[in-house]
Amino acid sequence: MNIPMLPLSQPNAVGLILAHGSVGDSESVLSPDVYVSDDGGYSWMLALRGPHHYAILDSGGLLVAVEHTNSPVNHIKFSTDEGQCWHTYNFTSDPIHFSGMDSEPGSRSMNVSLWGYRNDFNKWVVITIDFRKLLNRDCSEGDYVLWLAHSADPSSPNDGCVLGYKERSLRLRKGSVCWNGRDYTVTKDLFPCPCTVNDYHCDFGYYRPENSSECIEQEEMKGRPLEFCLNGTTEQLQTSGYRKIPGDQCEGGFQPDRKETDLRRMCTSNALYPNSLTENSSPNTAVIVMVVIAILLMSAVAGVWLVKKYVCGGRFLVHRYSVMREHVEADKIEGVDDVDTHYMETRKTQYNDDSDQ
Numbered sequence: 001m002n003i004p005m006l007p008l009s010q011p012n013a014v015g016l017i018l019a020h021g022s023v024g025d026s027e028s029v030l031s032p033d034v035y036v037s038d039d040g041g042y043s044w045m046l047a048l049r050g051p052h053h054y055a056i057l058d059s060g061g062l063l064v065a066v067e068h069t070n071s072p073v074n075h076i077k078f079s080t081d082e083g084q085c086w087h088t089y090n091f092t093s094d095p096i097h098f099s100g101m102d103s104e105p106g107s108r109s110m111n112v113s114l115w116g117y118r119n120d121f122n123k124w125v126v127i128t129i130d131f132r133k134l135l136n137r138d139c140s141e142g143d144y145v146l147w148l149a150h151s152a153d154p155s156s157p158n159d160g161c162v163l164g165y166k167e168r169s170l171r172l173r174k175g176s177v178c179w180n181g182r183d184y185t186v187t188k189d190l191f192p193c194p195c196t197v198n199d200y201h202c203d204f205g206y207y208r209p210e211n212s213s214e215c216i217e218q219e220e221m222k223g224r225p226l227e228f229c230l231n232g233t234t235e236q237l238q239t240s241g242y243r244k245i246p247g248d249q250c251e252g253g254f255q256p257d258r259k260e261t262d263l264r265r266m267c268t269s270n271a272l273y274p275n276s277l278t279e280n281s282s283p284n285t286a287v288i289v290m291v292v293i294a295i296l297l298m299s300a301v302a303g304v305w306l307v308k309k310y311v312c313g314g315r316f317l318v319h320r321y322s323v324m325r326e327h328v329e330a331d332k333i334e335g336v337d338d339v340d341t342h343y344m345e346t347r348k349t350q351y352n353d354d355s356d357q
Contacts, residue, residue, distance in 0.1 A: 002051050003032055004068040010107040012186050013060030014169050015040045015147060016082060020051060034065065036083035038174075040149060047083035053100065056107045059180040061139075061172050062131055064112055066098055073098045076114070076129065081174045089129070094118060096125050108182045110135070135179040143176035161193035164250030194253030200242040203258065215241035229267035235260050 007019035020032040021044065034048035051068040063079040065086075072095030077086045096116040103109040110132045117124050148160040149167040160166045169188045172180065197213045205221035208214065226237040242256040 002030060002068070004051050004053055008054060008056060010056045010060065012184065013056050013107060014171050014186055015149065016056065016060045017041055018047075018054050018056070018063070018083075019044075034083075036063075038082050039151070042150075042152065045083065047079075048077065048086065052077075053098070055101060055103055055112055057103055057112065057131065058110055058135065059108055059172075059184045059186075061135065061178070061180045062110070064101075064131075066101060066114065069098075072096055072118070076112075078131065078134075080135070080177045084174065091127055091129050096127070099124075105182070108180075108184065110179070132179070135177060137178045139172065139176065139178035139180055139184075143173055143178050144170040145173050147171045158193055158196060161250070163245065164193050164195065164199050164248040166191045166193060192249055192251040195244075195248075195250035196254050197242070199248045199250045199254070200244055200256065203239040203241050203243040204237060206239075206241040217241060232266060234265040234267045 003020045005020070007017055009017045015038055017037040017040065019035055019037075021035045022032045032051055033046055034050075034052050034054065035044040036047040037044050048065055052065040053068060054063065054065040056062075057064060060082070061080065063083055065077045067073060067077075074092050074095040075088050075090045077088055079086045091114070096114075096118055098114060099116045101112055101114045103112045111128055111130050113126055113128045115124060115126045147169055149169070150162050151160045153159045160168075167188055167190055169186055171186075172178075197215075200215075202208055202215035204226055206215040206217050209216060226239070227234055229235075238257070238259040240256040240258065243258065244250075
């Protein structure tokens, strides 16, 4: 596919999107066109034929585009009415092989820089175009119109409601040719919407049939209490089948009954029916405690045996019988057997078998 750029939007150009696309058979995607949406992507308008490089300037007040082609170019296209009408400006008499463009500071700028090369690929050319003289009038309060995001049916009271609120902002009128300026900021006002069934999920034990917004209780759940484990305690759910979507900010309107009652029973599961787990928790806990105690006792016995074998019965507490005999002979201690004569004759020291000397 010959698409030089991805879809483009800017935070300060509310609702405005530029993208490539095609309408027709599969062959049309080989040469897509440029489409513009002014309502956040709900509807699209054909803006330019063929692929282009494009940019959003002056917070959406100015659109610029350069044709994507292998031939040298010397003109740039621009629009001041969100792509409805396009004009052409020749920026050089010596065409260049266009490679890309950019604007600084971003989409608030009125300047766009184009770069490419002419005959010598090693010598690049950068051309900056200032559109400030094109928009010589500053925008005033009358140049803006109130715009509702996600609007599809203005006659509906919930038109534009997403997650329970509406978002309104001021944006430039398409027919106003004026300069927003670099200090322009988008102001957004949020308004809560009345709640409807679309602001709710189906609760536990309920489901939505195909092509229906009503939540219906499941057959296997009828007549059974809804109990679930939440933060380690068992709670009972009393519901009419609806649960508000997390983050939804709707107020009033459809308010289904829903109540969670703490049954003050400990649990270790988030299943709907943790009764079996809570009832069997005591025997399981006793078995685990007994196993841990047995392991600790076995570890203690093994430790004592190792100490006796390799420490107390080894090299540290050794009775040196030869030294004791010398002390007995020297001090003439009574009540002690005579010294071995063989020891006196040989003058050699004898040791017990378990001595380390």
